[in-house]
Amino acid sequence: MSNFIVKKVAVLGAGVMGAQIAAHCLNAKVPVILFDLPAKEGPKNGIVLRAIENLKKLSPAPLGNKDDAALIEVGNYEDNLALLADCDLIIEAIAERMDWKHDLYKKVAPHIAPNAIFASNTSGLSITGLSEGFDEELKARFCGVHFFNPPRYMHLVELIPTASTRPEILNQLEGFLATTLGKGVVRAKDTPNFIANRVGVFGILSTAHQAEKFGLSVDVVDDLTGAKLGRAKSGTFRTADVVGLDTMGHVIKTMQNSLQDDPFFSVYATPPLLASLIEKGALGQKTGAGFYKKVGKDILRIDAATGEYVAGGGKTDDIVARILKDKDPVKRMKTLRESTNPQAQFLWSIFRDGFHYIAVHLQSIADNARDIDFAMRWGFGWSVGPFEIWQAAGWQQIAGWVKEDIDAGKALCNAPLPAWVFDGRIGVHGAEGSFSPAKKTSVARSALAVYQRQTFRAPLVGEGIADGATAGTTVFEDESVRLWHQNDDVLVISFKTKLHVIGPGVIAGLSMAVAEAEKNFKGLVLWHADAANGGAFSAGADLQSMLPLFMSGGVKAIEPMVAQLQQAFMGLKYASVPVVAAVAGLALGGGCELALHAAKRVAALESYIGLVEVGVGLIPAGGGLKEAAVRAANDAGGNDILQFLKSSFLNAATANVSKSALEAKKMGYLKSSDVIVFNAYELLHVAKVEARAMFDAGYRPPLKALIPVVGRGGIATIMAQLVNMRDGGFISMHDYKLGCMVAEVVCGGEIEEGSLVSEQWLLDLERKAFMELLNHPKTQERIMGMLQTGKPVRN
Template sequence: MRTIRTAAVIGSGVMGAGIAAHLANAGVRVRLLDRVPERLTAQEEAAGRSLEHPDVRNRLAADALARLSRTNPAPFYDERYASRIEPGNVEDEWERLAEADWIIEAITERLELKQALLARLEAVWTPGAVVSSNTSGISIEAMAQSVGEPMRRHFLGTHFFNPPRYMPLVELIPGAATEAGIVAEMKEWLEIRLGKGVVVAKDTPNFIANRIGTFGLLATLSLMAEKGYSVEEIDAVTGPALGRPKSATFRTLDLVGLDTFVHVADNVAGRAVDPEERRAFAVPAILTDLVSRGWLGEKSGQGYYKKVKSDQGSRILALDPAAMDYRPAQTIRSASLDAAKAANGAAAKCRALLSGGDRYSQLAWDVLKRTLAYAADKAFEIADSIADVDKAMRLGFNWELGPFELWDAIGLRQSAARMDAEGVALPEWVTNWLAEGNETFYSRREGALLYAHNGDRAVWREPPEHLSLRALKSAGRTVLSNGGASLVDIGEEVACLEFHSPNNAIGADILGLIRSSVEEVRRNYRGLVIANEGRNFCVGANLMLLLMEAQEEEWDEVDRIIRLFQTAMLELKRLEKPVVAAPHRMTLGGGVEACMAADRVVAHAETYYGLVEAGVGLIPAGGGTKEMALRAALSAGADGELQTAVNRAFETIGMAKVSGSAPDAQWLGLLRGTDRSVMSRDRQLYEARRAVLELERDGLDAPGDSLIRVVGREGKAVLQLAALTMREGGYISEHDCKIAGKLAHVLSGGDVPAGAAVSERYLLDLEREAFLSLCGEPKTRARMQHMLAKGKPLRN
């Protein structure tokens, strides 16, 4: 794989700075450059600075770096990664661009400016270094005309989507002279090191995602004008009911910025050869009017929606296009929308919506038929395969299904016939595809996925680094299974324990399969991975079950459930074979405790990880509090100062802190220094399996009951005093203080002398006793009920 240790980003605007931050997340040293300011600010004048002062000359890039630390959502995995970025300017730092392994142009979207920059860059460019443009739609080939053949071979487009940390799509756009090897190397690097989903796009206006997405939005605006739909009606149909984000059409436009959207549409209209396509991308009069009024969306405070505040609170107003004024936003209901809401999965939702037979079913069909026909017409003009088109729309626009996947879901043959009957022309390759007897665009045969590639059928196989639990289970590799979990053989004599209960919440079925899996792995496997392909890894224990038992005061049953949880976690921890957990996204409460039982964690970088039980009036009792006490003792060493480490653990648990990323979880002490994170979600299971084999090779310590040095009754007093101080200051409630007292008792080891060594089972007993005691508190049960009903904590 290509080595990229240093990079330079030219242009410190929103995209340039965001790309620099995400490169820093990957461990790359970045030079962020911008132009030299032409005038002083008032603050600089007051400080007696001149235009030649280094702070003034670097101000634009330095200010951009400072803004990154205030940006929400956070662009850095860990705010300390900002130190990997060095701000500068394109005059003083220009010669140092020769040191960069990769140079990214992210300046204003004007062809002549980009050409001039590249021509100047050629003089300092080191042959072999990659040069790319982050343009969202300007021709790569037109830019490349300003440089010679050697640099052209190393030049391509790398179109990141905003924000670069969170949006997974990168479109790679080679020019006519770009070396195929450069494209392949950058695709690999972006996927593995930066965790991106990469598609190779052709050098056409707006590339893949923005070409299809912009057409779909404009087609929807056209339908609105033709049929008289309201803003709210359009958004009710074009959001989750069609497998698209909640922002639907008009909230998306407001978020993007109406002026930005107009610029993107104009780019296609200005470069399209087909007169029909130019008409399709013509900006409607209402958008032009809104932009001229300065109603640009969220950044200007109003667009298609407007939020107003009054004594009665905030209200959302929606635009009335006929009056060009705002009125209270309406809630849209219909039988077809209700049916779509009740259906499970994007495919079923779309089918339910389309079959409703009402006004909104017709709107959904009219939107889809135009978008699907356009995607088919342009597919091989903008990409090599329909799979790349679908991937670009899923990752770039957050569609649950790309256009061709959606077409399969609603019935390819039937919908194509309906389009034909309604006068919608389909490209020849689609009619030929149907004439050959194909009923879908995608099909599987002998483990391969077959689909259209430049109009012909192609075969795709997942790379060996991409292990799919779904595919493995389809191939009959399930070893054990029940309603909540499965044990799957993932090759190399390694098994994977997969949670698949609702929300992956841990209940008796999962705990039972954990214990069965331990025995199966002990007999027949080299080790175990804990991973799944759910939206979130695990949101914790089955809170509903615990609440029901607590409300019935079935304390023996609550005790039995917690003992079962503790026993399962302890058996995982004491398995003499390697256990590796692979959490992703939301990993909370019991999900964290399952990971704490593993010998190593290989987390996805976007893992939001925390022991959050205090939010529902409890403390971690599946081994989480015990593990935090153990980690505090290990970090302090045999004779080190332990209280500080315990204080930190007390704060992390007591405040129910959740990490903003996997590296942040290490900073909080929830992950160990030996744990690691990967940026590629697709490779995570492969990397976890590899970690199992590495641990087996290196050897594991014999499992057993660890003795844990604790701070004892004196240390508990320190923790309790801290909680009382916060209570007196009004920072926490009386019930928060009670929870903190229980937590302090467990973390400190109870009423033993300072420095005493206690067993894991002793701390587990303390955990369980504290948990049971808190379950008996009415305010804890109120917190549990509120969380189940509202999905957020109650502070009582």
């Protein structure tokens, strides 16, 4: 095995995509140079410097830590091309014009190092066409690497070779993209718009066509084609507004210019409504108007008939919403097809058009069906891919219906379904892999070394591969937790509660897991099966399970549960084998405290960590404030502890949540020794490796030591700040009360500065304050508001 280590990346083009790709390389600690044209006036690198400034303002944030923007090296094509010699990977991301790209390639080619990979981030131009004019040597190291916008958050990267690209180049790049940048890689053929945009944009055009046919407004279509279908919440037209209607128009143009022989060619006409919006300069979100326009607090929609903006808010008919809620995919599709409701007819039509399209084009655009499903899931935010939907809804039945519609002239074109659709199959995904029409057989998944790091790969309908909810050997399972292992010396505990909230069952499970791990394993990992699909690590204590206790026995009935929670977390901290928390997604309140008590944290980049209890009128009582005091005392190392406490006090008092794992390090919720993992599918692997390594290195839990605290002097200093915030109207009276209580705990209570206290002393202070607040009417208002609406109440 030979290592392929990318020591430095160059990105050519500081536009929206180029700058964000550079930012994401930096998130992953890969040094990067961002190039653009020399500026006509001011500093020569002005274009790049402005792009870097802009990165700090974009939302969602391209950088995990805004301060890192300063680490992007800047260059222009006139003075700095010699810097390319140090780069192992060069990604071109300039405007989508073949002639401009060729001009740039002529300039940079002489400076590219002999082993560097050269790639274009084009979203649809021919990679072979782009490579024309290179010598054979460079051609062999050139390919397409198509990131989706925004590059930090979109999982998909399409990798597109030419006939000359050396296979090992692609394998090396795939490894780098998957592990270092955390991406889901799909290999595409060099056809216009590759896979995701080809299928996705056809889907948008079919949706626009059928919406017009069935007389549905854009807001109704978005409600029908968003979360209700397991797709991006923004639906079809709002997504187009976010992407930019000019970009949309450009991708459609590519199809018009290069797909004249396609049986669906007539569908690639620019929809009249889109054309008129582009002509008016209404390009979507960036110009303030597109299919939608925000006026004050109201969101207006375009009326296709008049071209005017009118009140929006159109919704799915109740009958259709009920059909879509049916859990049985076979029944759901049959009911949509048979319904006379225009919205149901519209949905059947877009499903049929999609199935027709992917069946006809599978052989020309992808190696196998899996690549189309993953491209749509990872690039367009679908929860299930189009072939998966077809297979789950009954392959043969759907195939028959699509054929009937084609024969009856109801489809968008009369191209017949390919013969393989009717060869007696029940789908395209099975235990042996996914169907490839060119190879006339099923193709197994990639066996590249990088995928050995994914304990559970993204599953597909029909494949029947093991997933984290059922794999391995179960040691214990009930409705709250599962304790299991894979014969590799590490015990895993997975929560089964909604959002992995912590109630009595989870607390009991944690204590049981520690005892089992100490007896039979090298370590314990806290990990959940939906970690890679946007699940939560833990949304905190289960308020819902506290309610009955509270109703029957008042505050007194809840205190024993809080004490048990504290002791379970302390059990993790002082376990005699290492406990590793594999954090991804939300780790809020008790979920954050759970992670704080592990011996180590392995966190996915997209981890949103924070103590948010003040939002429901409480203070953290699972040891979160105690840990803040312990860490401040350790970090101060004999200096002024208060300086080290201030930020953790403020984070807890304002319910501040990290927007990435990188920011969580800055906030102190993750330690500098904690590991950040970019691909959430690798989280379990890395957490187990860490647990075993700590054990093998002779792990011992920390010794129980006394903690120096700042006492009443510290409380007075913090309260002076809180008084200013209260009197300035920045916080409410109840927020002020909560702030004072947080201050009292992190400072160790009303005792002399420099006093030494035990962790139990701090836990008792937390619990006492928590109990007092539970009795407070303002806190009860906040809790009820949160349970009823899911939103914090400010009172």
